[in-house]
Amino acid sequence: MRMLDVTTTVDEICAVAALTDPVERNAAITATYRRLATEVAAILGPADVNWLAFGAWASATAGRAIRGEGLPVDWGTSRAVAAGNQAIIADIGPRFAVWADQVVRAGSPSADALHRTLQHPVFDGAPMLVDAFTGFHEAAAIVVADPTLRDPQNDKRHAELVLRSNIEVAAHEQLLADGFIDAAMPLGGLAGLVTTRFVSVVTPDGEVDVCRDVPRPSYLHGSLYPSVVARLEDPTLVGLVTSFGQDPGMDTSASDAPSWEDYDERMGFIVCFFRGYLREHRYYDEPPR
Numbered sequence: 001m002r003m004l005d006v007t008t009t010v011d012e013i014c015a016v017a018a019l020t021d022p023v024e025r026n027a028a029i030t031a032t033y034r035r036l037a038t039e040v041a042a043i044l045g046p047a048d049v050n051w052l053a054f055g056a057w058a059s060a061t062a063g064r065a066i067r068g069e070g071l072p073v074d075w076g077t078s079r080a081v082a083a084g085n086q087a088i089i090a091d092i093g094p095r096f097a098v099w100a101d102q103v104v105r106a107g108s109p110s111a112d113a114l115h116r117t118l119q120h121p122v123f124d125g126a127p128m129l130v131d132a133f134t135g136f137h138e139a140a141a142i143v144v145a146d147p148t149l150r151d152p153q154n155d156k157r158h159a160e161l162v163l164r165s166n167i168e169v170a171a172h173e174q175l176l177a178d179g180f181i182d183a184a185m186p187l188g189g190l191a192g193l194v195t196t197r198f199v200s201v202v203t204p205d206g207e208v209d210v211c212r213d214v215p216r217p218s219y220l221h222g223s224l225y226p227s228v229v230a231r232l233e234d235p236t237l238v239g240l241v242t243s244f245g246q247d248p249g250m251d252t253s254a255s256d257a258p259s260w261e262d263y264d265e266r267m268g269f270i271v272c273f274f275r276g277y278l279r280e281h282r283y284y285d286e287p288p289r
Contacts (some may be wrong), residue, residue: 007039007100010093010122022082027065029089030059030287036093037063037284039100043109045143046281047155048162051169052096053283054274060287061202076183084180088173092212094122099133103212109140131236132168135161159228159278164237166274171240174267181261201273203225204282214255214272219280224250226279241275243267269286 019025037052044050065081085133099117106113114137117123118130141160142154149155200207205218216224223230231249232238241248244267246255255272257265277283 006062007104008036008093008097009098009101012068013093013097013163014194017086018095021087022066022078022086023063026059026063026082026085029085030056030063032089033059034284034286035219036096040136041284043103043140043143044162045140045147045149045158046284047149048139048278049166049280050136050162051092052164054166054277055088055092056149057202057283057287059089059256060289061200063289064099072129080183083183085127087180089174092169092173095129095133098122099136103137103140108144108269111139112247128172129283132165132172135165135168137172139165156228157177159226160237161233163229163275163278164234164240167237167240167271170270170274171267174263174270178263181266189282201289202236203277204280204285208273209258210257210266210269212256213252214269215279217276218281220276224252225275229275229278241271244271246271 013032016028019028033052033056037050037056040050040052050074062081062085066078066085068078086138098120102117102120104107104115106116114134117133117137123130124128125131128275139158142158143149146154149158160178200209202208202215209216216222220226225242230250232241238248244264246268252272255269257269
């Protein structure tokens with residue numbers, strides 16, 4: 001593992017979240033996600049895309065709504081998206097910063113580094129994030145033992161741990177986002193369904209319509225998922241995937257989210273999306289604005 005000398009600090013993240021201009025703040029948030037994603041990849045290894053890299057692209061996509069681009073009618077959508085973008089970086093960012101800092105200080109993903117991480121006040125009252133960072137930590141330890149993941153068992157275990165942890169972070173984050181999404185789609189019901197027609201996720205392949213099932217990523221050349229996560233084995237991961245109505249096998253026919261305000265629908269889409277793009281390394285590139 002290539003150990004970093006320094007990582008992004010909690011104070012730096014808080015300063016970004018405190019910026020008052022929503023457009024300027026969004027650009028800074030996207031850049032911060034990218035920097036954190038690179039720092040975490042130096043600990044976890046680059047094989048499996050971490051939540052922060054997906055977060056950078058999601059933040060860049062949010063920037064379009066924050067700037068009022070592509071909205072049929074702005075029912076307070078731009079303001080709500082900006083507030084959600086701010087709240088999520090302020091909530092999630094410090095947890096990654098604390099974990100990376102403790103691993104760097106320890107010189108490895110040691111048991112002591114994990115203990116110090118989870119004892120930090122930023123993890124108080126966040127049991128799902130405790131599980132997520134425990135998983136990230138185990139994945140980092142696998143990379144120390146097998147940096148190139150040559151052992152197929154290590155490769156699969158690492159992929160499932162990162163996917164599981166990514167989903168757990170997303171489950172926490174989307175609960176936080178719920179109120180902001182409701183505010184962005186204030187009329188709900190049929191109007192919410194109509195508004196969802198304008199919701200898309202920007203990927204390295206272009207825009208993905210959340211009203212449709214998660215597509216086959218181009219980098220997999222016709223497959224739905226990377227081979228290491230084609231059949232899920234980790235019991236906690238299987239439980240998470242099925243809890244959001246998704247198949248631990250290869251069926252993505254229930255992965256669409258025609259009502260984006262619905263937490264379970266949204267998470268079902270995210271579960272399949274993270275699984276499909278888990279090894280799409282272009283997520284470490286700068287996202288389009």
